[in-house]
Amino acid sequence: MENWTKMGDEVESRQRRRLILGNFLTPEECRELEFIHKSCCTVGYRPNVFSTTLLHLVATNSAHLIMPFVPIRERLKEKVEEFFGCDYELFVEFTGLISWTKGASIGWHSDDNRPYLKQREFTAVCYLNSYGVEFGGGLFHFQDGEPKTISPFCGDCVMYTADSDNVHSVDEVTNGERLTLTLWFTRDSSHDEDAKLLSLLSQSHLHDRFPESCLPQPPSCNMYWFSPEDDPNFKSGFDICWARLHALGYDIYFPRDHSFSEYPDLFSQDVQLVRGNRLFYQEFENILHLLQVVQFLCWKGKQLDSTNFKGDSSYAEYLSPERNVVVGYFKSEFLKDDVLAESVFSSATSDGKGNQHWLGWAKLAAAAAAWEDYATILRRELLGSLSHWRNSQSIYSVSLGS
Numbered sequence: 001m002e003n004w005t006k007m008g009d010e011v012e013s014r015q016r017r018r019l020i021l022g023n024f025l026t027p028e029e030c031r032e033l034e035f036i037h038k039s040c041c042t043v044g045y046r047p048n049v050f051s052t053t054l055l056h057l058v059a060t061n062s063a064h065l066i067m068p069f070v071p072i073r074e075r076l077k078e079k080v081e082e083f084f085g086c087d088y089e090l091f092v093e094f095t096g097l098i099s100w101t102k103g104a105s106i107g108w109h110s111d112d113n114r115p116y117l118k119q120r121e122f123t124a125v126c127y128l129n130s131y132g133v134e135f136g137g138g139l140f141h142f143q144d145g146e147p148k149t150i151s152p153f154c155g156d157c158v159m160y161t162a163d164s165d166n167v168h169s170v171d172e173v174t175n176g177e178r179l180t181l182t183l184w185f186t187r188d189s190s191h192d193e194d195a196k197l198l199s200l201l202s203q204s205h206l207h208d209r210f211p212e213s214c215l216p217q218p219p220s221c222n223m224y225w226f227s228p229e230d231d232p233n234f235k236s237g238f239d240i241c242w243a244r245l246h247a248l249g250y251d252i253y254f255p256r257d258h259s260f261s262e263y264p265d266l267f268s269q270d271v272q273l274v275r276g277n278r279l280f281y282q283e284f285e286n287i288l289h290l291l292q293v294v295q296f297l298c299w300k301g302k303q304l305d306s307t308n309f310k311g312d313s314s315y316a317e318y319l320s321p322e323r324n325v326v327v328g329y330f331k332s333e334f335l336k337d338d339v340l341a342e343s344v345f346s347s348a349t350s351d352g353k354g355n356q357h358w359l360g361w362a363k364l365a366a367a368a369a370a371w372e373d374y375a376t377i378l379r380r381e382l383l384g385s386l387s388h389w390r391n392s393q394s395i396y397s398v399s400l401g402s
């Protein structure tokens with residue numbers, strides 16, 4: 001029989017093989033990571049799974065978005081080292097936001113159960129949203145010992161050894177989107193994520209020219225097409241960026257002449273946002289930029305002050321029938337299977353029309369401006385931290401003063 005102690009928010013096994021921490025992350029930290037994931041994720045490694053890795057953020061000119069992860073990663077590593085009593089150097093092997101949508105599940109496994117995963121020593125999973133609220137299904141189970149089952153709750157964290165002492169599984173997600181921040185830790189310095197990130201950061205063209213430097217750039221190969229079949233020609237399935245916008249009640253308009261045959265190069269073209277029969281005036285650099293601004297509106301909209309912004313009619317015009325035809329054409333191409341797209345990205349609590357976050361065009365204009373301020377501040381922090389990171393060859397919170 002295993003011995004269990006309850007200590008405030010901490011439940012720990014006397015054998016120190018797993019630890020469950022309540023409220024490890026604040027709701028605001030969870031919301032910020034959710035914003036990053038919903039604006040930057042790519043198609044993941046298993047069916048109905050989507051992921052955002054730090055390497056992907058750097059590779060798409062969004063390196064500044066790794067900043068919110070830095071203090072959290074540090075806190076997680078300290079906690080793992082303390083709890084498991086590590087008297088050796090530990091490295092982060094992988095940091096990622098991972099979301100599971102309807103149909104995703106994983107059977108019994110340990111996290112080091114493949115020859116190429118043997119370097120994994122410990123796992124930390126932070127839940128960024130809650131069972132029964134943002135998603136259904138998705139309960140976590142340990143095969144042996146206590147606790148048997150964990151109901152994911154926003155802000156909670158579970159840490160365990162990656163070996164066969166912690167065989168676990170996750171039930172199929174039945175609706176909504178289950179989101180986690182997942183880290184693996186290793187003793188093997190050749191798998192140090194920091195070294196890989198620093199090497200990629202030194203190749204990227206980070207500079208001080210705001211705001212251009214904050215604009216996301218698409219990756220060199222397409223990572224946004226979701227299809228249940230292996231479909232290299234984009235004939236079935238859907239584009240996940242378009243699908244997320246669609247789930248929130250938007251469409252996309254390309255102001256210049258294009259055809260879907262240019263996909264995925266369409267990712268580098270200017271776009272405008274459509275809602276109902278209105279077209280937002282502002283042109284965005286590309287779909288990724290537009291998605292970041294819309295997700296920023298979802299995150300911050302209610303707090304944003306738009307009193308200095310003009311009335312809604314100053315920001316959007318009537319969408320002409322000709323342009324509406326163009327919108328419809330691209331929609332049918334980007335969402336070959338719109339029923340599947342809706343079932344994958346419909347939120348467990350939404351009204352189905354994406355109206356929950358919608359506060360009008362002036363708010364969207366305010367969000368576009370506030371997104372730029374947000375990104376600029378993070379980019380300055382990144383540039384200020386970089387020389388320290390390079391000197392120590394590790395990524396940590398640098399106090400930059402004022």
Ligand SMILES: O=C(O)CCC(=O)C(=O)O
Pocket residue numbers: 106111125140168169170180182
């Ligand atoms: O998200 C979870 O609760 C655990 C996921 C998992 O087992 C894995 O990614 O290996």
Ligand SMILES: [Fe+2]
Pocket residue numbers: 109110111168
């Ligand atoms: Fe696992």
